[in-house]
Amino acid sequence: MINNKRTQSEIISIGDELLVGQICNTNAAYIAQQLNTIGVAVSRITTVGDDKKDILLAFERALAENQIVLVTGGLGSTKDDITKKCIADYFQKELVHHKGTEQRIEQSFRMRGTAIPKNMHEQSIQPQGCEIIENTVGIAPGIWAEEKGKVLIAMPGVPQEMQAITSVVLPRLQKLFGTQSIIHQHIQLCGIGESVLSELLSEVEDRLPPHIKLAYLPKFGYMGLRLSAYGNDEQTLKNEIGLYTRKIAEIAKEYVFSLENKTLPEVVAEELIRQKKTVAVAESCTGGYIAQQITSIAGSSAYFKGGVVAYSNEIKQQVLQVKAATLENQGAVSRQTVVEMATNLLKLFDVDYAIAVSGIAGPSGGTAEKPVGTVWVSVASKGKSTNSTCFTFGNGNRNLIIQRAGTAALNMLLKTMRGRQ
DSSP states (O other), X not given: OOOOOOOEEEEEXXXXXXXXXXXXXXXXXXXXXXXXXXXXXXXXXXXXXSOHHHHHHHHHHHHHHOSEEEEESOOSSSTTOOHHHHHHHXXXXXXXXXXXXXXXXXXXXXXXXXXXXXXXXXGGEEETTSEEEOOSSSSSOEEEEEEXXXXXXXXXXXXXXXXXXXXXXXXXXXXXXXXXEEEEEEEXXXXXOHHHHHHHTXXXXXXXXXXXXXXEEEOSSEEEEEEEEEESOHHHHHHHHHHHHHHHXXXXXXXXXXXXXXXXXXXXXXXXXXXXXXXXXXXXXXXXXXXHHHHTSTTGGGTEEEEEEOXXXXXXXXXXXXXXXXXHHTOSSSHHHHHXXXXXXXXXXXXXXXXXXXXXXXXXXXXXXXOTTEEEEEEEETTSOOEEEEEEOOSOOHHHHHHHHHHHHHHHHHHHHTTOO
8 A cells, every 4th residue: 555645844944145145055955855865755945044033933834834844054153153042942942061062172173283262162052952963074063853753953054064964864864754765767858848748748647646746847958857656665666657657758759868867968978879979069059058068978078079169151161161152042040051061060070970050049130031049950960861950949048049959959969869850
């Protein structure tokens, strides 16, 4: 039998610097990912400033609605670090001297050969009756407060220190709450939008059992799906999620490029390595973005020979040998131009595949026939026909058009390599 009841948690991040955008809240994302690995659901992520009233209200609501509350920030030695004081007030505890923490502080500064700052002694003052979790990479310890079957855990805001304490508390939480198994399956697609994909998958999505969830994860130029299954029998979950993955992959097979949590450049790299093929790029409107995406993968020198950023017509003619008549009669943004760019590059660089891109990234330069967002992409292959496609990405943000064009080009290359273009 599948147990659909999941342990619920909330993450509370404390600090004015988070609210003003001075620091990006990467801690909450990390903790959420780690809780997910042990089958604990995150119901809410809350950010509050260094204000006692706001912190206490956050504690009250979070503990009323969840079994686990994880708090980061406000455990330092400065005056705005008030988290442990709030914990003491909330649980009606006294703040008392903790000898073990004081000894670790003294040992730490003794090893450094420096005097202990006066305010550092504040770190040894902790809520009475709470368990102190040793910080192996810093000074401020974590705090474990447990009451009526619920747990509040406070950790420092310094990422390395938070991560060290998280690794200690996760196994304890899993044992204490007997959390369920969780299985994830990723499906990556390109060339289809979220609303169209949702309509395409509506029937299979309606048939998903309550313990299997489907999440849509839009990215630049492509779409990610994540199937998540929760329950007590891991093998049963794997079988079930495998069944639904195959159904989705069959329905959307035209757009699926991977059944793993991998980026398009990673999948393209794997395919080039598997086939022992090489590639080069000729870019106009993308300005080197495609080459950057390819070379962002370690080991890309094995399959990427190089590229040409042919932004002007002169470079298209002089370097890529595009005919002047083609540029004059058809224009730089045309099928004929990108075909010549790709086929000529194939010979010039002596590669197995060549990508060529030319378009109008905007915000100006568009016409009625070729509006901003119009991009032609061509992929040439040794001994095979050359594929060309015109994309219309809309009159949107310039960088977004460039990113979408780059993604479309890599997807065309992948399809060509797999014989699907």
